[in-house]
Amino acid sequence: MKNKSAVILCCVWFIAFLLSVFWVIQIKLDILPYIDRWTSEIVPLVHGSATYQFFRIITELGSSNVLIPIAIAAAAIFVLLYRHWYPALLLLAGSLFAHLLNVFIKQLVARERPSISVALNAEGFSFPSGHSMISMVCYGLIAYLLCKKIRSEKLTWTVQIVFGTLVCLIGVSRFFINVHYITDVIAGFTIGFAVLYAYIRLDKRIPDWRQK
Structure with missing residues (x-):
């Protein structure tokens, strides 16, 4: 069952990755991806509604003003919990790498946002969504x-579902408050998941430092 789930997840990620590459090509050719043309009609429908206000609050959980203190606090807790500095380093290094990679890709693709807003942490280029990508890595490593x-297996599933839902909501919030296209969000999740997986694999390959 686990192997089957892993294969399905791998296939979904690979499809999302191929789509992201295709969207980058379209963006560089000044073509608006079809999915962005279709979904852009949804955004005006929620503007000013309770849904918009909900996502306006949720999006802050992926902003640097909130994410940095959370990452630092979580790192300190992990030092106490694990009695070692390594988990804190893994979390902070992974989150920082995700940020730097996001900035690099944004400069490379150079896509303009659907709208600019300083209050919503929406300045600079759009693709991929930093909130989606960095939240995936930071909250993903915290959950891991x-x-x-x-x-407890039940508690493990609960933690994974809670953090997974949070990451999804943060990413989707960027679309509903109209500071990212939906393709930005999907690409952010896709690249963020790859970075998260890489750091988890790195952790599993490092010898058991707790016994040193």
């Missing part, structure tokens, strides 16, 4: 490091 210390 927490689950390593949890013995």
Whole structure:
């Protein structure tokens, strides 16, 4: 069952990656991807509504003003929980790398946002969504490091679902408040997941430092 789920997840990611590459080509050719043309009609429908206000609050959980303190606080907690500096380094290094990679790709693609807003942390280029990508890595590593210390399978699933839902909502919020196209969000999730997976694999390959 686990192997089957892993294969399905891998296939979904690969399709999303290929789509992201295709969208980059379209963007560089000044072609608006079809999915962005179709979904752009949804955004005006929620503007000013309760849904918009909900996502306006959720999006802050992926902003640097909130994410940095959360990452630092979580790193400090993991030092105490694991009695070692390594988990804190893994979390902070992974989050920083995701940020730097996001900036690099944004400069490379150079896509303009659907709208600019300083208040909504929406300045600079658009593709891929930094909130989607960095939240995936930061909250994903927090969930991973927490689950390593949890013995209950039900609690492990709960932690994964809660953090997974949070990351999804943060990414989707960027679309609904009209500071990113939906393709920016999907690409952010796709690249962010690859970075998260790479850091988890790195952790699994490092010898058991707790016994040193």
